[in-house]
Amino acid sequence: MRAERVTGQVSFHGEGPVWWPRWQQLRFVDMFAGDVLTLDGDRVLRTSVGSSIAAVIRPRLGGGAIVAREHDLAISNFDDLSDLAGFVSVDTDRGMRCNEGECDPDGGFWIGTLAYGFTPGSGTLYRLDAGSRQPRPVVSGLTISNGLGWSPDTDTMYLNDSGTGTTWAFDYDPIDGPTHRRVFADGGPGGPDGLCVDVEGGVWIARYNGGCVQRLDPSGRPDAVVGVPGASKVTACCFGGEDLGTLYITTSREDLPEDAEPAAGSLFSFRPGVSGLPTAGFAG
Numbered sequence: 001m002r003a004e005r006v007t008g009q010v011s012f013h014g015e016g017p018v019w020w021p022r023w024q025q026l027r028f029v030d031m032f033a034g035d036v037l038t039l040d041g042d043r044v045l046r047t048s049v050g051s052s053i054a055a056v057i058r059p060r061l062g063g064g065a066i067v068a069r070e071h072d073l074a075i076s077n078f079d080d081l082s083d084l085a086g087f088v089s090v091d092t093d094r095g096m097r098c099n100e101g102e103c104d105p106d107g108g109f110w111i112g113t114l115a116y117g118f119t120p121g122s123g124t125l126y127r128l129d130a131g132s133r134q135p136r137p138v139v140s141g142l143t144i145s146n147g148l149g150w151s152p153d154t155d156t157m158y159l160n161d162s163g164t165g166t167t168w169a170f171d172y173d174p175i176d177g178p179t180h181r182r183v184f185a186d187g188g189p190g191g192p193d194g195l196c197v198d199v200e201g202g203v204w205i206a207r208y209n210g211g212c213v214q215r216l217d218p219s220g221r222p223d224a225v226v227g228v229p230g231a232s233k234v235t236a237c238c239f240g241g242e243d244l245g246t247l248y249i250t251t252s253r254e255d256l257p258e259d260a261e262p263a264a265g266s267l268f269s270f271r272p273g274v275s276g277l278p279t280a281g282f283a284g
Contacts, residue, residue, distance in 0.1 A: 002227045003213070003249055003268035010037060010044045011265045014250035015194065016056035016100060019240025020279055022063075023079060026240050028250050028267070029054040036067065036081065039267065047081050049074060055098040058109065061281040068098040068111045073128065073135070075284075088133050090126060099123075100146045100194060100236070105154045106174045107283025111135065112145025118163055119143070125159065127177070130283035138177055139170075147195035147206070147236060151218070152277060158184060158203055160192040167192050167205060167216075185220045194236025194250075198274045204247065206234045213237050213249055215272075226270050230263030239276020247272050 011030035014037070019026050026039040030046070034054045038045040049057075051069035058066050064076040067084060071091060076084040090098055091113050101111035107130045115122040123142035126135035139145075143163025150157050150172060157172040167185040170178030184203070185192070190210025197203055201218040211232040215224035228234050231251040240248050249268040256264055 001225065001270065001272075002229055003247075003270040005229075005263055005266050006248075006269050007039070007044055007267040009253070009262065009265040010267065011250070011252075013235070013252040013254050014265060014267065015235050015252075017194075017236055017238040017240070017248045017250050017267075018058055018279055019238060019244070019248070020059040020281070021242075022059065024242075026238075026248055026267075027057055028236070028248075029057060031055060032254075034069075044267075049081070049084060053097055055111070056101040058101065058103050059279065059281040061107065061283050066109055066282045066284070068101050070097045072098075073109070073111065088128065088135065090135055091124070096122070099144065100148070100160075102148045103280040103282050104157075104174075105150055105280050107281070109282045109284070110138075110148060112142065112148070112159075114142075114144045114163070120163065123161075123163070128282075128284065132284070139181075146193055149195050149197040149203070150277075151197060152199055152201055158195060158197070160195055160205065162191050162193055162208065165191050167195070167203070167220075169220075185216055185222075188214055188222065189225075190232070190234070193234065194238075196238045196247075196276055198239065198272075198276050200274055202274065204237050206237050206249065208233055208235060208252075210234065213247065213270075224272070226272065228268050230261055231266065231268070232261060233264060238279075244275040244278065245271060245273075247276070 053070035055068035169184035
């Protein structure tokens with residue numbers, strides 16, 4: 001199985017794709033350019049977030065979006081991000097930055113951090129509750145906190161630590177949060193980056209330096225691989241389209257020679273024959 005290229009080389013480090021029914025568009029970030037990218041028909045529109053880092057964008061239930069920047073979270077009331085402004089700091093240590101994030105089924109926003117020097121165990125996963133102005137640390141001891149998602153019944157949370165090459169699973173409860181941390185998957189082509197979950201409970205993991213997206217069944221057993229031709233640095237994936245049946249895949253050019261992998265930095269898509277879970281939004 002092979003994904004198809006949707007765009008040309010539109011990003012240096014594409015990340016964090018998301019489809020939201022109100023937008024009827026796919027959005028993702030060019031992380032190190034500090035921009036949100038919007039797939040608008042045959043065009044890709046670019047919007048600055050006012051920071052050197054645009055880590056992730058997710059929708060707000062009441063309109064607008066929440067955006068993780070280098071050291072803070074920014075809020076917009078409008079979908080075009082025209083009033084985007086800093087809202088709350090995440091980590092004041094200048095040696096750290098925000099990385100990947102996601103909204104949980106209960107309307108909270110989660111954001112992970114990493115050290116610029118990739119110091120082992122220095123990363124943390126935080127949760128911002130709706131109505132709060134203080135992200136609280138939930139999972140510590142991570143190296144590169146990355147993709148996360150929830151099972152269809154919301155009883156399990158998955159989290160990639162790209163620094164250790166591990167996909168973790170947790171029991172999940174909206175009151176107690178994630179507990180009983182355990183290895184869901186370890187190893188595989190390249191390293192685990194972003195992830196998303198389908199309606200059957202399959203976990204789709206973008207394999208950085210692996211040139212593919214790998215599906216794991218609910219027991220953690222690999223059962224499908226989608227190749228991403230011409231792009232080894234596969235960063236993230238999400239389901240989108242009106243039927244949530246298209247798997248969108250972002251890629252990176254980080255650390256590549258200028259003339260290598262001309263497809264890297266492009267957006268790809270694939271129809272896997274299964275739909276994804278609806279995107280959750282931030283209730284704040």
